[in-house]
Amino acid sequence: MTDTNSITESNIDTITESNTKNNSGSSNLKIVESDLKIENSFYSELSSQFPDKVQLVYTKPKRIKIYVKPENIIEVAFFLKSHFGLDHAESVCGTDYPNENVIEVIYHLNSYSREELSQIIFALSTKTDRNSSYLPSLLPVFKSVEYHERETYEMLGVYFKGHPRNERFLLPEDWADIPPLRKDFRIKGR
Amino acid sequence: MTNEFSESLEKKLEETTKLGLEVVKEAAEDRLMKLSVGPQHPGSGHFRFTIKIDGDYIVYCDPDPGYVHRGEEKMCEYRNFIQNIPHLERPVIHDSTNITYSYSLAVEELLGIEVPRRGQFIRAIASELNRQVYTLYWLAIYGIFLGHSTMFMWPAGDRELFIDLLTALTGARVTHAFNIPGGVRNDIPDGFKEKCLEYVNYFEKRLKEYENIFYNNPLFRQRTENVGILTKEDAINLGVTGSVLRASGVPNDVRKVEPYDVYNEIDFKVQYMKTCDSFARAYVPFLDMRESCHIIRQLLDKMPESGEVRMKLQSNPKGIPGEAYKRVESGRGALSYYIVSDGSSRPYRVKISVGSFRNILALPHLLVGSRLGDMPSIYWALNYWPVEADR
Numbered sequence: 001m002t003d004t005n006s007i008t009e010s011n012i013d014t015i016t017e018s019n020t021k022n023n024s025g026s027s028n029l030k031i032v033e034s035d036l037k038i039e040n041s042f043y044s045e046l047s048s049q050f051p052d053k054v055q056l057v058y059t060k061p062k063r064i065k066i067y068v069k070p071e072n073i074i075e076v077a078f079f080l081k082s083h084f085g086l087d088h089a090e091s092v093c094g095t096d097y098p099n100e101n102v103i104e105v106i107y108h109l110n111s112y113s114r115e116e117l118s119q120i121i122f123a124l125s126t127k128t129d130r131n132s133s134y135l136p137s138l139l140p141v142f143k144s145v146e147y148h149e150r151e152t153y154e155m156l157g158v159y160f161k162g163h164p165r166n167e168r169f170l171l172p173e174d175w176a177d178i179p180p181l182r183k184d185f186r187i188k189g190r
Numbered sequence: 191m192t193n194e195f196s197e198s199l200e201k202k203l204e205e206t207t208k209l210g211l212e213v214v215k216e217a218a219e220d221r222l223m224k225l226s227v228g229p230q231h232p233g234s235g236h237f238r239f240t241i242k243i244d245g246d247y248i249v250y251c252d253p254d255p256g257y258v259h260r261g262e263e264k265m266c267e268y269r270n271f272i273q274n275i276p277h278l279e280r281p282v283i284h285d286s287t288n289i290t291y292s293y294s295l296a297v298e299e300l301l302g303i304e305v306p307r308r309g310q311f312i313r314a315i316a317s318e319l320n321r322q323v324y325t326l327y328w329l330a331i332y333g334i335f336l337g338h339s340t341m342f343m344w345p346a347g348d349r350e351l352f353i354d355l356l357t358a359l360t361g362a363r364v365t366h367a368f369n370i371p372g373g374v375r376n377d378i379p380d381g382f383k384e385k386c387l388e389y390v391n392y393f394e395k396r397l398k399e400y401e402n403i404f405y406n407n408p409l410f411r412q413r414t415e416n417v418g419i420l421t422k423e424d425a426i427n428l429g430v431t432g433s434v435l436r437a438s439g440v441p442n443d444v445r446k447v448e449p450y451d452v453y454n455e456i457d458f459k460v461q462y463m464k465t466c467d468s469f470a471r472a473y474v475p476f477l478d479m480r481e482s483c484h485i486i487r488q489l490l491d492k493m494p495e496s497g498e499v500r501m502k503l504q505s506n507p508k509g510i511p512g513e514a515y516k517r518v519e520s521g522r523g524a525l526s527y528y529i530v531s532d533g534s535s536r537p538y539r540v541k542i543s544v545g546s547f548r549n550i551l552a553l554p555h556l557l558v559g560s561r562l563g564d565m566p567s568i569y570w571a572l573n574y575w576p577v578e579a580d581r
Contacts, residue, residue, distance in 0.1 A: 088429030090543055112425075143551075144551065147550065169256060170255060170259040180261060185264075187265075
């Protein structure tokens with residue numbers, strides 16, 4: 001399609017444009033949308049490994065969400081990494097639910113090393129008490145959560161045990177209010 | 191007598207050793223110099239990182255973002271699904287179509303609506319044009335970082351072509367507010383298709399000149415080749431995205447792995463390199479621009495001649511209770527929105543996961559152990575936009 005080799009000498013063999021399977025993603029997509037095969041096989045494998053520790057929240061096309069208790073999250077996360085090849089977290093999101101008195105923290109996991117899984121987002125969810133919000137850090141399992149967890153700490157006040165720096169990151173150093181993404185923090189004048 | 195003498199000698203020796211140790215310790219501390227790069231540094235943008243250097247080598251780096259933190263996620267909770275669009279594009283105004291793209295996709299899922307086919311094509315065209323605008327701007331700033339003033343002038347000039355196209359399409363130079371849940375704000379104007387083809391054809395010729403002037407420039411190559419090696423394993427572990435990831439040999443592009451809207455009908459290749467250095471990180475966006483020209487041509491070709499471009503929404507639409515996670519490929523990699531709806535007309539929680547925020551994790555990893563002079567070429571090759579990272 002393009003004249004790929006117009007860049008010179010030394011780099012010719014290193015520059016590749018070969019994503020050989022053109023449009024392979026789209027054909028895969030139709031199968032997945034019709035029967036949620038990959039998503040459901042995920043859960044069945046996971047529940048056979050951890051019979052009463054994991055709980056399915058939903059499966060949608062290319063999305064699966066699973067709830068685990070905080071005490072089990074590290075072993076489940078480690079299994080997800082070593083067994084399925086989910087190697088990084090795209091985002092870590094905390095949501096405040098004052099009516100249920102919980103804060104939910106979701107790790108959106110994805111895989112780069114396994115091409116067939118990189119279309120799927122695996123949401124690993126856990127909940128902690130709003131008044132004493134402590135969770136084990138997933139930093140030993142996923143290096144990529146380092147700054148995301150720091151952000152969750154300052155925005156929602158969830159302390160990650162095992163994380164070396166539960167410190168300010170985006171907020172000003174002299175921030176002296178409650179964590180801003182909690183629902184009882186109101187923007188002034190609103 | 192001799193005993194006393196030797197005792198005093200030992201005492202003296204002890205004291206001198208103690209003193210010597212202190213001197214050595216002080217000297218070791220003095221060796222390290224702490225430098226604060228930014229937030230007023232002309233190159234760093236609104237971003238500060240602290241480094242410690244030993245001679246010419248960086249031994250410590252601690253990023254400190256947040257100087258332009260606006261609290262976009264909190265602001266979203268106070269406005270309804272439609273009102274959120276104009277302020278959500280502020281974090282990265284040069285790529286404003288892409289940052290509202292995944293928001294629109296997520297809201298569409300929550301509202302249960304579908305975009306008309308012509309609308310999907312116009313959306314994709316606008317986002318491809320906007321990606322060119324962003325990448326050219328990024329390349330121009332990279333020229334400033336490396337002291338290559340032609341490299342600033344050319345992309346900044348050619349960027350105007352695409353800005354003209356987007357102005358004709360949307361009515362605004364940089365902040366378009368063009369994508370809305372349900373489609374795009376307006377149809378394409380008359381004669382847009384021909385003008386767009388003309389500009390894209392011209393730009394492709396310019397890209398060949400770019401290659402000769404910038405990427406084959408011996409000075410540019412010396413400053414970027416074999417600098418800041420990010421291996422494939424490290425790139426995967428650190429969870430970097432976009433051109434940084436593809437420069438480390440992982441052919442991952444959201445448009446390919448999880449095609450949204452009409453991208454599964456488009457024939458294109460994921461551009462990646464295996465050299466893992468700053469040169470690869472600078473060259474992959476260039477390859478992306480070239481591929482983007484093919485994508486735009488195909489989109490213009492396959493677009494239906496007429497039809498609706500947006501689905502009419504009621505004035506204050508209410509979301510279906512639930513959550514949606516959608517992502518698109520922006521100029522800086524995967525850009526995803528996680529939106530929770532509680533059934534009201536406002537989102538309950540919006541989480542924006544941006545490529546820039548994910549890529550800063552690689553900054554300390556790459557800077558520690560490299561030379562101070564390589565700092566600019568490593569930092570800006572990370573395709574990092576400070577305002578977007580802070581949100």
